[in-house]
Amino acid sequence: MTRKSGEQGSAAVAFTFAAFLVLFTVATVYLFVAKIWWFPPAISQFGTQIDDQFHRTLVITGIIFVLAQLGLALAIFRSRDHGQKATFFEGNSTMEFLWTLATIIMFVGLGLFGEHAWAEAHFQGAAAGAIQVEVTGQQFAWNFRYAGPDGKFGGTKPELVSASSGNPLGLDPRDPASKDDVVSPVMYAPAGHEVELLIRTQDVTHSFFVRELRLKQDAVPGMTIHMHFDALDPGQYEIACAELCGLGHYRMRSFLNVVSQEEFDKWMRDQETALQQQ
Amino acid sequence: MPGTITDEIEIIDAGHGGGTDVPAGGDDDGEGSGGGSPEMPQRAYFTVIQLGLAGIIMFFMALTSSFLVRKGLGNDWVAFSFPRILWVNTLILLASSITIQMARRHLHEDQKAAFQRWWAVTTSLGILFLAGQLMAWRQLAGQGVFLVTNPSSSFFYVLTAAHGLHLLGGVLALFYVSHRNWQRSRMSQVTATDVASIYWHFMDGLWVFLFALLYLGR
Amino acid sequence: MVTHEGGGHHHAPSGFIRKYIFSLDHKVIGIQYYMLALFSVFLGMALSLLMRIHLVWPSLKFPLIPGGLMTPEQYLALVTMHGSIMVFMVLTTAPQSGFGNYMLPIQIGAEDMAFPVLNMLSFWITFVSLVVLTSAFFVTGGAPISGWTAYPPLSAMGEITGPGEGMGQTLWVVGVAIFCIASLLGALNFITTTVDLRAKGMTLGRMPLTVWAWLVTAILGLLAFGVLLAACLLLLLDRLAGTSFFIPGGLVVTDTPIVSHTGGSPLLWQHLFWFFGHPEVYIAILPGMGVASHVLSTFSRKPVFGYKAMVGALGAIGFLGFCVWGHHMFISGMSPYSAFAFSLLTMTIGVPSAIKTFNWLGTVWGGKIQFTTAMMFALGFVSLFVTGGLSGLFLAQPSIDLYLHDTYFVVAHFHLIMGVAAIFGIFSATYFWFPKMFGRMLNETIGKIHFWFTFVGVYCIFMPMHFLGIAGHPRRYADTTGVNFLAPLHPVHYFITIAAMITITAQLLFLFNFFYSMKKGDKATENPWNATTLEWSIPSPPPFDNFAGHVPVVYRGPYEFSVPGAPDDYIPQHLTPERVGKAH
Secondary structure, three states: OOOOOOHHHHHHHHHHHHHHHHHHHHHHHHHHHHOOOOOOOOOOHHHHHHHHHHHHHHHHHHHHHHHHHHHHHHHHHHOEOOOOOOOOOOOOHHHHHHHHHHHHHHHHHHHHHHHHHHHHHHHOOOOOOOEEEEEEEEOOEEEEEEOOOOOOOOOEOHHHOEOOOOEOOOEOOOOHHHOOOEEEOOEEEEOOOOEEEEEEEOOOOEEEEEOOOOEEEEEOOOOOEEEEEOOOOOEEEEEEEOOOOOOOHHHOOEEEEEEOHHHHHHHHHHHHHHHHOO | OOOOHHHHOOOOOOOOOOOOOOOOOOOOOOOOOOOOOOOOOOHHHHHHHHHHHHHHHHHHHHHHHHHHHHHHHOOOOOOOOOOOHHHHHHHHHHHHHHHHHHHHHHHHOOOHHHHHHHHHHHHHHHHHHHHHHHHHHHHHHHOOOOOOOOHHHHHHHHHHHHHHHHHHHHHHHHHHHHHOOHHHOOOOHHHHHHHHHHHHHHHHHHHHHHHHHHHHOO | OOOOOOOHHHOOOOOHHHHHHOOOOHHHHHHHHHHHHHHHHHHHHHHHHHHHHHHHOOOOEOOOOOOOEOOHHHHHHHHHHHHHHHHHHHHOHHHHHHHHHHHHHHHOOOOOOOOHHHHHHHHHHHHHHHHHHHHHHHOOOOOOOOOOOOOOOOOOOHHHHOOOOOHHHHHHHHHHHHHHHHHHHHHHHHHHHHHHOOOEOOOHHHOOHHHHHHHHHHHHHHHHHHHHHHHHHHHHHHHHOOOOOOOOOOOEEOOEEOOOOOOOOHHHHHHHHHHHHHHHHHHHHHHHHHHHHHHHHHHHOOOOOOHHHHHHHHHHHHHHOOOOHHHHOOOOOOOHHHHHHHHHHHHHHHHHHHHHHHHHHHHHOOOOEOOOHHHHHHHHHHHHHHHHHHHHHHHOOHHHHHHHOOEHHHHHHHHHHHHHHHHHHHHHHHHHHHHHHHOEOOOHHHHHHHHHHHHHHHHHHHHHHHHHHHOOOEOOOOOOOOOHHHHHHHHHHHHHHHHHHHHHHHHHHHHHHHHHHHHHOOEOOOOOOOOOOHHHHOOOOOOOOOOOOOOOEOOOOOOOEOOOOOOOOEOOOOOOOOOOOOOO
């Protein structure tokens, strides 16, 4: 076997391998730094926190990535067979201990650091005075319900669900609270005002995802899951489904329109007026 | 050139079955009687049955935790009337554990006929248990309690069916032990009875656990 | 010399059926598993190729599809079957049941597995599960569309949730359940053999790391597959018997209220599935880690760096692997407090993985590298494992997973770790052990070309997917025209598809090399690699009972390379002390 991997062949392969690893590392780092395909800008403070944690993680993993790949390249190149004897060592307990400790501190530390943002998303509920929006996913559309002036969501019945007759949520007309419920295929939210989402689904599991909010939550049958956000920047943001829900999963798309408080109030008034005219 | 086995391999005699460093039991157990080539230590059968039981435990633990989760979830868990025959079945199974121990003792003392008798009693008790389980199902069905009636009944049927199937396997194993020609096997008869007994006792204990779960959680 | 009389076990099998079909020989069974995996990987690759082509050229017409255009449900059926076939029929078979079956008994000095009949049954039950699984393609409605994860209620309510959810989904559940049984039986054999059938002198501390990896993997399989079996049973009952383990009440599917189910929990399935599913991915990678350690040491002519730490790391990964399943469920609606706990445990599992990586580097460092194809795949494994593992650090944090969950970032992560690193483990093992198994050498030139196309190719396929994920591209989208923010990502998809086409085509080189060399390769000697473990002390290919009636005795550890003062740069495990230092 040693015949086949003489010094000549060894050097060429070693060099190519090491060179590829170096090139690959450089290209990868470049692409992550250049951010050609990247997150859209965050539109909430929460989103900014997520981005900060992402960057922290990126820096740490980036350093490890570069060191490991270049270390491998160096090991490959230096240890190629150029007539030397291999150095016999079976381990090094000190090094083993040190890099284990370093890894524990780095990984667990990183994890603990990121918990704050998670706590804010999940351990705390929405702020007082938040506008409640009930988000209902179904195969293959989203519907958004606002409680209207009475501040109460009316009752719904599964038997009454009929998208074709304009009652996708199955609102019960005999419940007075449902008379003023606004149901819309797109969501409106006022900028700078906390919104509380009540996420549910009619059929299978879906997932409510808005990139700019850095928010994603599965809509699970049998559950109503609460999330909250405070969008600061007006604009139109796409809502995509992020949990496989059937053949239309790819086109289960809606929009979140973040508008000024006045525009939001106007939109609500227009919706209420349309309801009364029905 | 080093590496060819015929030059360097030290040939050892037929006494050893495994590595020098192996825990628990050391060499071939003193289960002398008949069968088993030296390279196949009887200890391996004990290893495999314990491993098998570990796998079975995980299966039943998954069902048990599903039971507990489902029960704690909503308010649609409805109690049903626990068929009384289940108490009788439990006693039958417990009795069979006693009879299987008696059979084992007779085999260890080389009393083959006594062994076969008590073994047959055990097998019969096992079959009686399974028949009793089927009767419990019939009683429930008579009350209108079926698989889909309620989650509590769903789990009842699933758990008793799963246990019953495993016990049926045990019954078949008992038949196998009493009818196999042990002269022509790698496994010794004593090992086979001991291993089958371990499985049987486990099925007994598992039933007691499931019985408690189903009764207390009904 | 003393030879043994034995029972019927010692006689060589005769007749075609006994030798090649219903063989009790672990070597034949190992090859049978390998062939099953080989067929499955090409099937899985073909499915993914169709997916990639459709994503980039959606108006392309495919033969055999009525009307020619691939429908979204057909795409999702491809997604489901690609994942299921690759995970179960390739990654759970070849590294463990394939190579493990062949090499484990030999490496520990045994004549065969502890229970050859059980072993044969394990293979044939696996074969049946493959047949049942793939038959889903051919029934009305086609293959299921719920992904390899089969989340209910999508997977639990039959055809009303979508095409393929009728008979196709049922066959999937049954096929997977059968696979569970086969895996459980296989695990019994592996563990018992390792515990009880080691040759004299083969202490636990002298076992090759491949054996340790197979042992830990088998323990994982033993404890995990029973849970999946239970889950499949409950899902089957929900589908066919009308129970409500996973289906809550009050559902309305396409304006039709579902009144027959109530009170179940979709999350219950997720917990059961991922309790199995996470150990499963370690089952897929651990044997590759064992092979990497083994091959890196052999072709660096150096001992494995930190053997004990490597064993400890295998055990730690195995144990922790049972504690982290919730990281697949951060966004599922599970308690956010348990998410926190799962997150910390998941970050912790990165530690033994990092230890292994350092030790691989330490093994190569200061060595005298022989660039055989097996070695190159092992080196590639290290690079891929680092890349794939590091993306896990992002996903392990729920705050970041909030965004990245169910995007292409996850697809990149698990493909690099499973679909590539684990595959590289299989390739490395193939190039390493082919001479032993078939008595002939694989062509090294073709092997190196195969390596370069594959190594460069897989990075070209899967690195860009990280950026798709960061841009927010969700998974399992049959079409990229339904959502506006995907439009700028089309060039990336295009690049990935081209890379995939080239890389998949390059695998034909491997296929050719494999079957051609089986017949026409250079004849292999007993120990073409100058390696140390017991398989290299017997002929290539080995006799039916491995050691020709002799029982080997082991005198030293498995990685005695370049020992100072030794006459050769390797000392085989079985060499008696007097023979070391003897001129030859």
